[in-house]
Amino acid sequence: MAAKKSPKKPFNFYWIYAIVGVALISLNLFNWQGGNSVITPSEFESMVVNGEVNEVVIVNHKTAKVYLNPEALENEPHNKKIKSPSFGMPAAGPHYTFEIGSGDVFDADLKTWSKDYDLKYKYTTEEDWFGGILSLLLPILIFVGIWYFIMKRMSGGAGGAGGQIFNIGKSKAQLFDKEKGTNVTFEDVAGLEGAKEEVQEIVDFLKKPQKYTDLGAKIPRGALLVGPPGTGKTLLARAVAGEAKVPFYSLSGSDFVEMFVGVGASRVRDLFKQAKDKAPSIIFIDEIDAIGRARGKGMAQGSNDERENTLNQLLTEMDGFGTNTGVIVLAATNRADVLDRALVRPGRFDRQIHVDLPEVHERKEIFKVHLKPLKTDDSIDIDFLAKQTPGFSGADIANICNEAALIAARHDKKKVSKQDFLDAVDRVVGGLEKKNKLISDHEKKTIAFHEAGHAAVSWLVKYANPLIKVTIIPRGRSLGAAWYLPEERQITTTEQLVDEMCAALGGRAAEEVMFGKISTGALSDLEKVTKQAYAMVSVYGLNDKIGNRSYYDSSGQSDYSFSKPYSDKTAELIDNEVSALIETSYKRTVQILKDNKDKLILLAEKLLEKEVIFRDDLEAIFGKSMFEDELIAEKKVSKKAEAIIEQAEVLEAETEVANPTTEDKKVDDTTADENNA
Known part of the structure; x- marks a missing residue:
């Protein structure tokens, strides 16, 4: 089997810049005609007197180039000062250079030296072509370099589509295929069985x-994943x-947004062109609400034309005049209510897959994944952890597992415990x-009775959420807290x-x-009660x-409207009913605590002593809850009703199979007549 040829790498133009730079450095560092040193006019005069100079060339009436005799090159100090360009060969010269002062005086000295010491001299004119070209091109090169750098920064960085100003309309989608895939599989996704x-x-x-x-079925055009963060x-x-x-093409909704007009639409066209060329394929747009918001709903009309x-x-x-075969679009958002209606209609996003907060059995599966x-x-009980985290998302559970490991490491433990x-x-x-x-003693006492009031009332009413623990240890912005386990x-x-x-x-009732x-x-308590009362009414x-x-x-749609869907008279009635509902509940709560004031005091004193109390402490003071048996009976009745409904549905399905309807019989009879004919 022949070995696969490795793909040729594209030529990098930076190599040209490197070669030019090396050439310029070489011209400046090396003298290919031989090395020369700079001397003074007085040193030159002593060389002439000693008979060491063979010839001197005056260039542009400014610089003198000195050529020595071969005998002088072999003697000190010239044989050490002058560099030879090749091994064993004498330097051709010039061997020394110096700047002449007054031209007239130096000319007179040359004439005298030529007579007395047989010195040869001549005048030449040289033009610096390289310096002239460099002075002409250097500003242009600097300008081009600055322009190239600015355009590269404006177009979103180097490399890939969009790396240059002319590719700014190209898609920024990241491609995953057989060679380059992710390590995540469906086995890593715990819970979410329906989705x-x-x-x-x-x-x-x-x-x-x-x-x-x-x-005869048509493949769906798209699926929208909707759910909380x-x-x-x-x-x-x-x-x-x-x-x-x-x-699989993956990108975010914000990747379509750019400072230039028309870039977003151009990137959408390029994205679907790439996907169609490699069909069948999948496009995934994360946070699609960045570009999919309802059109014409902004406060300033005309300011969002580019997004629209x-x-x-x-x-x-997704569903226009042209065909879009073999490309399925997946999108995710937690704000499906703000999406444009044309985007979520059948034919574009045919399916809306709801990814809700996990139930208790789903949380159990999620814990198994993150505990691996x-x-x-051995103290870890996954069922217990799943029941202790109602309303938690998968990200919350992952955060809890990580925090538990950090807490265990902080206490120098070898394993993470319950x-x-x-x-x-x-x-x-x-x-x-x-x-x-x-916290002062008076404030601490007030906090203790406040939290004890929550715990006592939740124990003495029928349908309040089961209490887990009560604490007066400050956490975050709260000075104390009562922890409940909400029923799902x-x-x-x-x-x-x-x-x-x-x-x-x-x-608040306990304080009074x-x-x-x-x-x-009671700020957070009043906020919760007010919202709940308005929702009820x-x-x-x-x-x-x-x-x-x-x-x-x-x-x-009401978010964009300044008017309410009811009259001012109804609004006043709603406010009055909400106020009456809250005040009635408050009076009932005060009465419950007055009837159990002695037990409330015992509970608050124990809370001041231990700072954290649990369900067992409440049961020791108040006794067994009088509503516990009733609640258990109600749950049994509801489970029995669910079982009866399931049995009825199964029985109905079996009956339909055994006894077809009249319409089914007509169809069967017609088919039989056609066969007989």
């Missing part, structure tokens, strides 16, 4: 297109690049622990929302019950006076 399945199908479209086209959209695309055996031109070109390339490189001990992970969760959620923060539910009832509001108001005055420490339709109405705009 991963759809993306795998897209890869299958390009690998086996005939499987689908034989049935950190859920793995870009990682999913990298896995596609690693798995697909087709060319880029978007128009993208729309045309860590050295952990406590390190718990500390990492506290660090990521609450911030860095501030041990040197100065898909829908929430009014009673559950009201109980959560009471738990959030427990801190114990001290008769309130402080500014104006979004979810959970208020009797407002009724079954929602003023939520899922299209995002």
Whole structure:
């Protein structure tokens, strides 16, 4: 088998610059006619008197070139001063040079010396061609070099498409193919089973297109990955690049944006041209909202024409008058609501793949991936870690695993333990622990009762989130915190929302019950309660006076409007209902704490003593939760209902197979008649 010839490297013009530079240096450093030294006129006169000079040449009436006798060249000091250009050969000269002073005086001396010492002399005129050319070309070369440097910087740097000013309209996409692929595969993408399945199908479209086209199906033009930040959209695309055996072009939406007009549209055209030439292929545009925002929605009309031109070109390339066969476009964004409607319509982005925050079983799989490189001990329970991190994205989990390893290394541990992970969760959620923060005894007591109020109310109401621990150690911007484990539910009832509001108001209510005055420490609690109350009244339709109405705009168009979708009278009614809802919940919370004031004091004293208390401490003071059995029964009922629904769906499907509908029978009868005919 013949060896593959290595591809020829392109000629680098910098070699020409290097050769010219070496030549100039050589002309200045080496004298090819022999070395010469600079002497003074008095030294020249002594040489003439000693009979050592054979001839002197006066150039341009300024410089004198001295040629010695062969006998003088062999004697000291001339044989050491004068350099020979070749081994064993005498230097041809001139051997010495000097600058003459007054021309008339030197001419008279020459005439005298020529008579007395038989000295030969002559006058010549020489033109410095090299110096003249250099003086002419040097400013031009400097100007060209500065222009070349500025144009290279303006065009985005050297190398590849866009490296020169004439290639600025070329695409900056990074190409991944069989030779140059990523190391990420679908095995590295934990969780996201639904999204991963759809993306795998897209890869299958390009690998086996005939499987689908034989049935008359059309390959989708594009798929849009939508989800919150950190859920793995870009990682999913990298896995596609690693798995697909087709060319994969990857770039960001901001790569189309440039300071020159028309560059974005030109880069879109060049990108799709490259992709069509190597079809079947995949184009991945990360953060597509940089160029895909809805047109005509900006405050200053006409200021975003360049971005809109880029978007128009993208729309045309994806589904325009021309054909776009064999190219699938993947895009990712966490702001799908701001994208232009023409971009997300069927025919362009045929599919929207939602990459949501992982559920508990998906978080477990993500933990398994990120725990592989860590050295952990036997105390690590992945199920426990997955349950302790509700609402965490894949990036958050990766950050927690890294923080746990850093904490373990900080304490000189050989392996990462369960406590390190718990500390990492506290660090990521609450911030860095501030041990040197100065807090007075009165403030510390207020913080303790505030946090004890949260814990007590969450224990004494039915639907509040289960408590994990309470701490009065300052972290980040908070002086204390109550940590809960939110239940992962898909829908929430009014009673559950009201109980959560009471738990959030427990801190301020405890201050009023114990001290008769309130402080500014409930800022975050009031912010949460106010947003939740407004959502209940104006979004979810959970208020009797407002009724079954929602003023939520899922299209995002209301963001660009100055008017509200309801009248001023309705706005006043919403404000009144929100105020009434919050104040009613606050009065209920105060009453709960008054009824359990002695237990609240015990809990706060224990918190002042230990600084951190857990669920077991609350159970020791308040006893077992009176609603625990009811909640367990409700969960059992819901699980039983889900099982009944699943059984009914399976039974219905089996019935349809066994007993076809009337329309199916008509079709079967028609087919049978045709066969008989």
